[in-house]
Amino acid sequence: MLIDEMLHLFYPRVCTGCHSLLAPKERGICPECIASFDAFSDADAAGYAVKEVFRRNYPASNQPESAWTLYRFHKNDRLQRVVHAMKYEGVHRLGNVFGTLLAEMIAGSTAAAAFSCIVPVPLNRLKVVERTYNQSEVIARAVAGVLRKDVCTDLVVCKNHTRPQAGLSLRERHSNVKDAFTPSGNVVPENILLVDDVLTTGSTATAVMRALESAGARQISLATVVLAA
Ligand SMILES: [Zn+2]
Structure with missing residues (x-):
């Protein structure tokens, strides 16, 4: 160009x-x-680490069918600064870079072909105004571009203005987002890849997965750029 x-x-x-x-x-x-950055050695190790978070924190909920992540997060390292810039400083390009890397990891799996659509974790509308964009959606669009899938942003709505999850305990995180997501009423496909930027306790992802499941999703996989657990 x-x-x-x-x-x-x-x-x-x-x-x-x-x-x-x-x-x-x-x-x-x-x-x-x-x-x-502290990258996972391969997709299997990454998937295991993500699933372990859900097994530990949400043993009674359905676990993600398959899972992927790129990096482990360490406090005050360079990755933290980069993720902060992606989230709060409007650095869209980073979402594209990480989304593409994530998609390359996912593309090697047999699960990839079966996704009906890719769903970014929704951001409350007020927060979208505050930040100007949803970073998970930027990542999801990059993933979808590589995997040649559609992005669906109209399946789940975030109804509460949740507090930022950073700094909250597992219990606080859980109650902060527990009822935040509801199905929009649109038809939900059976096999979904949910995309988030950072996974910490799995509270937000679990709340979105429950909303999607209540509306008909049967298999939900999860991809996140960073594992901060
Ligand atoms: Zn550099």
């Missing part, structure tokens, strides 16, 4: 993680920063 390259000359972009100058084709984050 010529215009893009010209813009880069006048407004050089820097890496969100380390502030070094990005090459014209790099988007939002440099390869060195990506290589520095």
Whole structure:
């Protein structure tokens, strides 16, 4: 893209993680920063770690059918800064980068072909106004682009203005989001891939999964960029 390259000359972009100058084709984050994150060794290890969070915190609920994640989160590391920028500073490009990496991990599995649609964890409308966009939807759209699936954002609505989950205990997180999500009334496909940016206790994902299940979803898998549990 010529215009893009010209813009880069006048407004050089820097890496969100380390502030070094990005090459014209790099988007939002440099390869060195990506290589520095604590990545899971393979998709099986990543899936096991995600499912373990649900087994531990929500043993009585249905577990995700399949699960994927890219990185383990460590307090105050570079990834934390990058995730914060993706969430609160409107750095859309990062959602695309991580969504594409996540999709490459998912694409290798047999489960990928069976998804009817990809659903981002909904963000309360007031928060969308506050942040201007839903970062999980940006990630979901990148995943969907690679896997050639549709994104459905109209299956579940977030009705309460929930408090931010950060800093809350498991019990507080659970009650904060327990009734926050309800089915919209639209037809829900049977096999869904739910996409979130960060998984901590699984409270939000579990609440969304229950809403989707109550409306007819039979198999729900989960993909999250970061595992912060
Ligand atoms: Zn960097």
